[in-house]
Amino acid sequence: MLVATATRRFLASPLVDLLVGPHGIDRYLELIRPDLALREARAEVTGVRHQTDRSVTLTLRPNQAWGGFSAGQFAAVGVEIGGVRRTRTYSPASSEHGRRGAVELTVTSRPDGVVSNHLRSRIAPGSILHLGPARGEFVLPAARPQKLVLISGGSGVTPVLSMLRTLCDEEHPGEVTFVHYSRTRADALYRAEVEALATAHPNLRCAFVATREGGGRLDADVLAALAGDLDEAHAAVCGPPALIDGVRAIWDGVGGADRVLAETFAPPALTPTGATASGTLRFLRSDHEAAIGAGTLLEQAEAAGLSPEFGCRMGICHTCTCRKSTGTVRNVLSGEISAEEDEDVQLCISVPAGDVALEL
Ligand SMILES: Cc1cc2nc3c(=O)[nH]c(=O)nc-3n(C[C@H](O)[C@H](O)[C@H](O)COP(=O)(O)OP(=O)(O)OC[C@H]3O[C@@H](n4cnc5c(N)ncnc54)[C@H](O)[C@@H]3O)c2cc1C
Numbered sequence: 001m002l003v004a005t006a007t008r009r010f011l012a013s014p015l016v017d018l019l020v021g022p023h024g025i026d027r028y029l030e031l032i033r034p035d036l037a038l039r040e041a042r043a044e045v046t047g048v049r050h051q052t053d054r055s056v057t058l059t060l061r062p063n064q065a066w067g068g069f070s071a072g073q074f075a076a077v078g079v080e081i082g083g084v085r086r087t088r089t090y091s092p093a094s095s096e097h098g099r100r101g102a103v104e105l106t107v108t109s110r111p112d113g114v115v116s117n118h119l120r121s122r123i124a125p126g127s128i129l130h131l132g133p134a135r136g137e138f139v140l141p142a143a144r145p146q147k148l149v150l151i152s153g154g155s156g157v158t159p160v161l162s163m164l165r166t167l168c169d170e171e172h173p174g175e176v177t178f179v180h181y182s183r184t185r186a187d188a189l190y191r192a193e194v195e196a197l198a199t200a201h202p203n204l205r206c207a208f209v210a211t212r213e214g215g216g217r218l219d220a221d222v223l224a225a226l227a228g229d230l231d232e233a234h235a236a237v238c239g240p241p242a243l244i245d246g247v248r249a250i251w252d253g254v255g256g257a258d259r260v261l262a263e264t265f266a267p268p269a270l271t272p273t274g275a276t277a278s279g280t281l282r283f284l285r286s287d288h289e290a291a292i293g294a295g296t297l298l299e300q301a302e303a304a305g306l307s308p309e310f311g312c313r314m315g316i317c318h319t320c321t322c323r324k325s326t327g328t329v330r331n332v333l334s335g336e337i338s339a340e341e342d343e344d345v346q347l348c349i350s351v352p353a354g355d356v357a358l359e360l
């Protein structure tokens with residue numbers, strides 16, 4: 001073990017990088033085994049199981065370059081498909097205290113989804129995935145709440161389950177209620193496991209609701225029947241925007257708007273405000289140009305027939321970051337205008353505010 005650590009330290013040293021030339025040591029190590037890379041985070045898939053028809057649950061063993069995660073966060077996951085690396089964001093479902101750093105992802109396939117379908121049907125033990133650093137503010141408060149309601153819809157179960165598993169690993173003594181909404185009983189992810197946790201932890205209550213099989217929608221009475229008084233309760237919810245709005249309304253009703261943590265996987269419809277600029281969008285590497293139209297730079301590049309890399313399409317993963325050589329863009333989230341030359345912009349949340357030239 002000591003020898004292995006010393007060898008890794010030696011290989012990662014600036015001297016070795018200097019000796020092996022411009023490509024760096026990782027380019028050589030990955031020829032031996034891709035997950036040996038020292039600086040780039042990779043993970044080997046060690047387990048594959050299918051909980052439902054539309055999903056896959058992957059167990060990953062990240063290499064030492066990955067910095068771990070806090071329950072609720074997400075990471076950019078890259079996979080080679082037809083020789084091109086595609087990146088999407090996924091939230092680990094495992095406890096942040098996972099055994100030997102193992103990480104579990106559960107991916108639900110979308111109709112026509114490029115990455116989700118590839119992960120569901122083409123990934124086998126031994127496959128290697130690229131990992132970005134964990135990010136996100138959807139995390140448990142450092143002082144764990146004494147009363148917590150965890151609510152999820154569909155594939156949004158992953159970060160919320162990670163919180164639940166983390167609290168169980170910590171033997172958290174507070175009251176925890178876990179409510180999961182799926183369309184049908186057959187679609188419900190992790191049901192047996194959560195019910196087993198509830199049997200083992202008397203402070204945990206759980207409910208699984210199948211909305212298309214007679215299960216009711218979320219309301220204050222249903223929640224109060226499960227979780228009791230919500231006056232002091234914190235909520236963490238991940239799911240479609242309608243579920244999040246419903247939870248916020250309930251917590252607003254008890255004066256607890258600031259006790260709701262929320263995350264959605266669905267990219268928001270970014271409707272840029274203000275007049276659409278006129279001018280030309282130039283894609284320098286592709287030697288292509290188009291008149292400025294509606295939508296973000298990402299959407300306009302796609303409309304022009306280009307396929308820029310993207311992950312979340314909502315400004316959080318930075319996968320779409322691209323060098324803008326010249327021109328003025330507006331960030332649709334912050335409203336900030338930027339006209340600097342040679343700056344990096346996030347294509348998915350930027351709109352042109354005049355002629356723009358991108359290194360794309
Ligand atoms: C912070 C975050 C965490 C995430 N964690 C998970 C997770 O743990 N498990 C999981 O299964 N997914 C998760 N996702 C969603 C995931 O990143 C991808 O969006 C999803 O797997 C679809 O990618 P794709 O390449 O298959 O689809 P694409 O080829 O990109 O798109 C195919 C079609 O699906 C639609 N679509 C794409 N993404 C979504 C979406 N999120 N909601 C609704 N429609 C969509 C597109 O509009 C398009 O029509 C997360 C997303 C975010 C932003």
Ligand code: FES
Pocket residue numbers: 309310311312313314315316317318319320321346347348349
């Ligand atoms: S695609 Fe994630 S920041 Fe743009």
